Amino acid sequence: MTRLTTAARSLALATAALLAFAAATPAGAQQEPRAPRDFVALRSVDPTIIQEMRYPYEHNFTGGPVDGYDQPLCVLTRPAARALHRAQTKLLRQGYSLKVYDCYRPQRAVDNFVRWADDPQALAMKAEFYPRVDKSRLFTDGYIAEKSGHSRGSTMDLTLVKLPALPTRPYHPGQPLAPCYAPKAQRFPDNSIDMGTGFDCFDTLAHTDDPRIEGVQRTNRDFLRSSLTAVGFVNLPEEWWHFTYQPEVFPDRYFDFPVAWRSVAGHH
Template structure:
C-alpha cells in the first residue's frame, strides 16, 4: 500500500526511526560549549615550568574530601602578568635553594559554588579532623573561611608555599586514611615537601594568620621569606592565610570567571 504521496508505510517507519535517533543524540550536539578563558590567561607552566604544581582541588585531599567542581586537570591557570611575576619570584628563590609550589591558582565560580553548598551541609564533616578541628562548621561563613565569591575567580590570586631543593617527593593522599590536625607539629601533619610554615595548607585556624605571634623561629622565617619575596614583586598577602597572594594591579579586577581549569580553556597558551 502507498500513501497519496507515493511513500510506503515502510519508508515512513524508517524515516520516523531516523528522526528519533537524531533527536536522541541532539542534547550532546546542542549542549552549550564550555566557556573559554579570554586573552590574558595562560598556564603557569608555559611561563615557568620549574615552579612545582600540586593542585589540591583536583584531588580528594581538600577540606571537602572530594575533587572540586570545575577542576578538569591538575594545572595552574593564571593571568599572564601574575605568571610573569611568579617567574621573577622563582628566579630569585632558585638562587637561594628554594622553589615555589602552587596549590591553587584560578578557581572557577562553579568551584566556589561547590564550597558554598558543602559548607551549608552541616552533616558532612568528613575532613574536619585535618582542616578545621577547632572550628564549628556552622561558623565557616561567619568566620570568613567560606564566601560566595573568591578573588581566585578573577585569575590573579594564587595559593602557594616554598619547597627546599632538591624537592623530596610527596606521597598521595589515600581517601579514608586517618587524619591529623593541620596545626599540629610538622611530623604529625599530613606529609608535605614544603618548608614548615606552622600549619598545613587550607588550615581553617587562626594559627594560619600570616603574622600570628604564636608562630616563631624557622616557621616565621619561612613565612617572611615567602612574603618578602612576593610583596616585592607586586603581590598582596591575605593576612588570614599565609599561602594566599594576589598580584596587583589585577588584569580583571571586577570579573569572576567560570571556565573550567583545563589546558584547553586557554587554547594552548
C-alpha cells in the first residue's frame, strides 16, 4: 500500500511538472537543451562572415544582455548558413563582407523583449533606437511581437561592410546616444556601409523602400537585397536588415534552445 501511494505521488508530481513546463512554454515553441541537427554555427560554414552579435551585450534597444544569448554566436539552419556562404563568396570578390547582428533567436529572448516593451520605465536606449515612437505603441506598430521568425532558425539580421573592415568602437553603457536615423557621421560608429539608419531602428525610415532613402543609401540597400535574394533570401519590407531563407526548414516551429556552442556541438 505504501509502495502504491509513493508511486501515485511520484506520478502526480511528474504530471504537475509537465503541466508547469507546458504553461511556461509558448504554444509552438520547442524548448530543448540542444538544437536539432539541422542547426549549425555559421562560423563552421563560413568563418569569413563578420559577426557583431548585439543581444548578448548592452548595445541594443533593451539596454542590456537578452535572455538566451549565452554566447555571441550566429546559429542558423544549415541551408540558410550555406546560402549566406554563397552570397559571401561573391561579395568578397567585390570587396565587401556580410556582417550579422542576430540570427536564430530563442523564444525566451522574444519573451524578454515582450517584458521590456511592457515596462514603461525602461527607456534607457530610447534616444537611439526609437526616438520618434512612443513605447506604448511598439506592439501596435509591429516593432515588438510575441513570436519571431528568428526563432525558426532561417532568419537573420545583417548588413554589408566594405573591406578591409575597420573595427567597430565598443559601446560604453551610459554614453551619449544619437538617433538611429541621424547622418552616418553622427550615429553610433558602426563599420558597415551607410544604409540610412542603424540596425534595429524603430522608425519608418528603416523600411527597405522608404522613398526618403536616396542616393548612396538607396544604392547600398539595393545592393544588400539583390546580393541575398540571388541566393534565396526574402527581405522583410519594414526592416532593411531582416532576411529569411526560403524555403524554411522549420516553417511552423519555434525553438528555445540557448545560443551557445554547446547547443550545436558536433553539427557540421
